[in-house]
Amino acid sequence: MGSAITLATQQDNCEKIYIFTDSIASARRAVDPSLHSGQGHSLAVCQTLAAWLAEDSSCTITFIQVPSKLEWSIHKEAHDYAKDLISPAGPRPAMSLDSVQKAVTKCAQESWTRMFENLSYKGRNFLHLERLDGDALKPTYINGGVWLSPVGSNLSVAVRLFRYSQPRPNWIILRTFQHS
């Protein structure tokens, strides 16, 4: 977006700029110079635009949101270009703050999934459930987790599911039998 704006401001006699984008949030971030991942781009945009807008008070820039579902004419063009072009990362790829932090999170999540495959972690009697497509359920902390998110707002259903997923170990049941 930064280079598009720069190129546009360099055109002769340009008074109005219209930018069609599918993410209005990133457009807002592009003109926000405060601290965030990708701040360098925003600062460049702010510098260019400040100089351009100060020249003439009739100059305006408009960001227009195009829902990507529409696959709308000129936005589709840009979308296809972006998708088709593959840029292999070199030996030292550029890493933004968001991407390194995402990598850390992913690493922790994967360690948890690996732990979960171990029976001594989840328990021998843990109820094995599968998704409709045949994958086993994996634990996650996003949005309350896999088990909690569908039943979490209904207490009795949730408790029944949890007790069923994680029954009492066998020896307790055996002891109860012996006593009775």
Next chain:
Amino acid sequence: MSVLDPLPTLQERDWPPFSALELTDALSSCSSRSSPGLDHITWVHLKAVLEIEKSVQLLVTLADACIHVGHWPKHFKDSVSVIIPKPGKPTYSTPKSFRPIVLLNTVGKLIEKMISNRLQFDMIKDDLVHPNQVGGVRQRSTKDAGLFLTNLVRTGWAKGKKTSMLAFDIAQFFPSLNHAMLLAILRKQGFSSFVGRFFASYLIDRFTSYLCGSFRSGPRQADVGVGQGSALSPVLSALYIAPVMKLYHMQAVALKTSLLLYVDDGTVMAQSKSLDKNRETLKDAYAVLLRLFVAIGLVLEHSKTEYFIFDRSHSDYSPPIGLGYAPYTGKDLLKPNLYWRYLGFYFDRKLLFHEHVRYYSTKALSSVKAMKMLGSSTQGLPPKEKRLLYRSCVLPIATYGYRLWYYEGARCKKALSLLKTMQRKAGLWITGAFSTSLTGGIESLAGLIPVHLHLQKMAGRANFRTATLSDTHPLRSILSQDHHKGAQPHPCAISQMSEAFKRKVKGTVMEIDRHLPELTESFEPVASEARPGARLMDRFPDQVIFDDCGSLLEQDALEARERDLFTIFGNVRLSDNTVYCSVDASLPDNTHCNGLCNYSCHSAG
């Protein structure tokens, strides 16, 4: 002749007019649920009124006028002080067993917040406060202060040095700030004359009425120190104390001590091979500090001064210190503590932090137990809300200060097992599972990531946060050469270490330094484009337009949007001097590819 004379007078800064964006920023950071002041206008009312563009303009004009005329209206100075008894006190006959809460009028508070945002920015950008001052300054937190301290101690150990600390407390800090001194300091720090005039009016003639139960007193004058309860008081107090820090570092160079200050809690640190030498250094440093504090009109509370030693050798030699001020004169010496509580961290002599973790995990555990009254497996809160409560109210308490004891290669099995027990209890409460269920199963069902992975995740993410810190942040001064930026390297900095020595030092700061090069992005936390009042959206709010349609899920809405787009596009294509672009980005699934942005640009007309 003033104590401030050795400090340079900074050039006067400009003060651009306030913008609507600054007002909305300040407003959105306010909690809607805090109590209103005497005029009964709550934040909810204010937020509703400020939906209207005209009222925003009115308030912005009012704020500008206040600053330029140098007057703070009387309406904003009147407050009500609610006296709340502190729970669990044995007797309520002393004033200390009550906590007064000052409620100011919300409109005034909003304007104060806008001013405070600006002062905060200028404070960091122009280095108005010393780097080692960590309270009331943006980006500088207690955790940074803790990291700074522990790293110095650990580096000292690797060099064979022992560390002694003296923690001091300023008596009645906020009420004893002197107005004339504050104004002189503001002038010295380059605030324009009308800002000075504004503060002169802001600080005086404040009235408060006391409210205790059903009793309400008449208005009483309360203009001591900086106005309590406002957003400006932490900023003003930080600015007030800044010259002490700067003068101390000028006058006590020979002592080679480090001074760290968090609002009114200060620490002086001396390092050497012998504890007796440390003691002499600290005594001298304390005398210098006392002289400086007296010069700007503040008093140290000697009876609250604490003394602590960091020593990992087996000897328990701990010489007491005689400060030379009552009550520590003659034979009454100040003995080092067993544990030292500073900024909420429990430090011990060998930096093991057993006591710290024990304290916080017990605290978290007792809140989990208390939460049991909110719901059980048959009634009360549903599991989703129980989980939310645990994640937001218990886990942050349990993991407070984890960066001090959790780092790569740390021995923290015991600490982790305490936290694990706590999380298990919470998991049982959330799921209502049988008490003999395995911890792993419960955690998975409740969607709680195991504690050690949670810490690993937070620590990994926090490492990279260091890259976003300002150029003179205290943590920067102890990192390696590439990360110093504007900070003065500390003698214990990683940049001053040899490769072999680096392997001897352990700790979080070393971990941060190892990981930082993975990030290739650079940041400018105080870029001049980001200064409040001079940002793009402050200057040209009407010339940058967003045509937002929200998230459209329904087919009808999508079709309507498509028709709109064709109309807009038709108009755009026909108008003169117009450029239109369309942009999109893609992030390939393949991890070995870069994310891409693409645009196509057309001229119309």
